Amino acid sequence: MSNILTVAEMGAADAAAIAAGTPGTVLMERAGLAVAEAIRERHRRCRVAVLCGPGNNGGDGYVVARRLKRWGWPVWVEASAPPATPDAKAAAARWRGETVSLGAQRQTDLVVDALYGAGLSRPLDGEAARLARTIPREQVIAIDTPSGLSGDTGQPLKDVAFRAALTVTFHRRKPAHVLQPGRGYCGEVVVADIGLGDTVSALSENSPDLWAHRFPWPSIEAHKHARGRLIVISGEAASTGAARLAARGGLRVGAGLVTVLSPPGALAEHAAQLEAVMLKAFEGEAALAEAAEAADAAVIGPAAGVTAATRANLITLAHTGAALVVDADALTVFKDRPDDLFAALDRDDVLTPHPGEFERIFPGLLKNSPERITAARTAAKRAGAIVLLKGPDTVIAAPDGRAAVNLNGSPWLATAGSGDVLAGLIGGLLAQGMDSFEAACAGAWIHAEAGAGFGPGLIAEDLPGLVPARLADLHGRPPIR
Structure with a gap:
């Protein structure tokens, strides 16, 4: 049976895994690798811009960029802000490629949206909002949920969110992946196992x-x-x-x-x-x-x-x-x-x-x-x-x-x-x-x-x-x- 977890329940599952001895950096490495592998399974080598926010979602993005670069893909990071969490800082420190400001005018084939995860509570603004409105969905791979989408309701905050062809989330789906309109914003959803173990929830996928x-x-x-x-x-x-x-x-x-x-x-x-x-x-x-x-x-x-x-x-x-x-x-x-x-x-x-x-x-x-x-x-x-x-x-x-x-x-x-x-x-x-x-x-x-x-x-x-x-x-x- 596949449970569906709220943002808080997913946070608790992360915290429990860390408390049981799995470092957050290890979970981040597993998450980033899962996203990179999903990209490699679906696309030939091409130019990739990874949009990284300051939190752990951005940290996942730095791991994605590092993995793709190791495999020979032309990839760069566009950062909206410096990493702000310990795990994101550690992931950014391991990135040896190019980092530019968010929205750098470059031609790209794919965009990895690692700006904000499912727990975002404020609407996108500035350059992030502009990109959400202008990047074609067929180019976008979202990490966790498309940025701007509420993980618990599936509603775009202030009607502005990225639209993705592929969303890679971890451990379990969240309401945003199954409820409209969020389900439509997410495109194909891949649920990657990053080793969090069993989780009990009263909400399930109907299968x-x-x-x-x-x-x-x-x-x-x-x-x-x-x-x-x-x-x-x-x-x-x-x-x-x-x-x-x-x-x-x-x-x-x-x-x-x-x-x-x-x-x-x-x-x-x-x-x-x-x-x-x-x-x-x-x-x-x-x-x-x-x-x-x-x-x-x-x-x-x-x-x-x-x-x-x-x-x-x-x-x-x-x-x-x-x-x-x-x-x-x-x-x-x-x-x-x-x-x-x-x-x-x-x-x-x-x-x-x-x-x-x-x-x-x-x-x-x-x-x-x-x-x-x-x-x-x-x-x-x-x-x-x-x-x-x-x-x-x-x-x-x-x-x-x-x-x-x-x-x-x-x-x-x-x-x-x-x-x-x-x-x-x-x-x-x-x-x-x-x-x-x-x-x-x-x-x-x-x-x-x-x-x-x-x-x-x-x-x-x-x-x-x-x-x-x-x-x-x-x-x-x-x-x-």
Whole structure:
């Protein structure tokens, strides 16, 4: 499992390694070597300007310059200020090449941004700001994070930061590497091991390493009821497609028995288009409670209608014991009464809002939070349920503070109905007994992999059929202990 560390957590990991006997100069040598090797792996020998600031990020830059010079590259240092930390001074003392002032007008092929690291708290100014605005990103290799970018939020300070084609960071990613817009500023991110050992954090990258060991693969004795029973609540006759997309997602991800519960007037529309997915009519709360009695999980919201009936249906489902996936209209309908929604939920339930829906039930929270991770964590605690905040940097958060960020988001998923399939994937995993946080993480990852694998031209109807290939890839993974 790969943790994501805040700037403070990374500083603590550095300090712990030094306290355990690894000198800071040794860590700096390892960091600089990792950057130099990443450059050499991706580029032929060319002219390199290394921009060095006064701190340890600049110290890493002096090591990079020395390594490249040793390998015969034409390289020079452009210093914004003399080195100011003991380790940076030691690294600068070992540099025997040319040092000029920052912004020297020279032709260069590559620029190593070693001005400031992730802990920068003030905006770039002067020559550093000018260079950030003018150097083409394809020339820039950033050390740790592009200078001017907040390591904890991924936001450029005062909207000025370098944009890099490659960022080499150390030990673990930071929020700036995974949250937009920082993720876009960083380009390709390489995480180099510099020997800091294990680090525990409640924030993780969402990858199979986080949840594959708990994935609900069927045993040889499995039958359809043992593999989980999922229900999906349909809207009225003119709004039925979303429920079918969710149902097919749940069926493809492994739920043994999936049923669309439909208003009587929408029954014929569903019957003409459903095969392996079962269909049952209901009318009123008592009929819904009876139909949902044996369900392990339920999806409610996709095109359900922003109506009093949807609100009543959610409250009814909350009393059945089924784990709920609450999406779309079932969120919006509680816009003026979010506490009623939260009172009905428990820790097994999953909310899947996009930013607009998030604002409706958690007004002001996203805007007033430093970044999406904090917003999602606060929302999960407030709701007492899992919150999956959709976006190119989807965040999944639990009430206990655990959070994960999706790194495989795909722009091809920005199409109508895609979120309905995601709700179904999560519901299908919940129905099979997967832990809710892990089910939300797994569903988001599989969904993104399916979208990325298809690419241009993807529509939501394609997604359920793309899931089996992703499951086959997962099933072939070696067991994670």
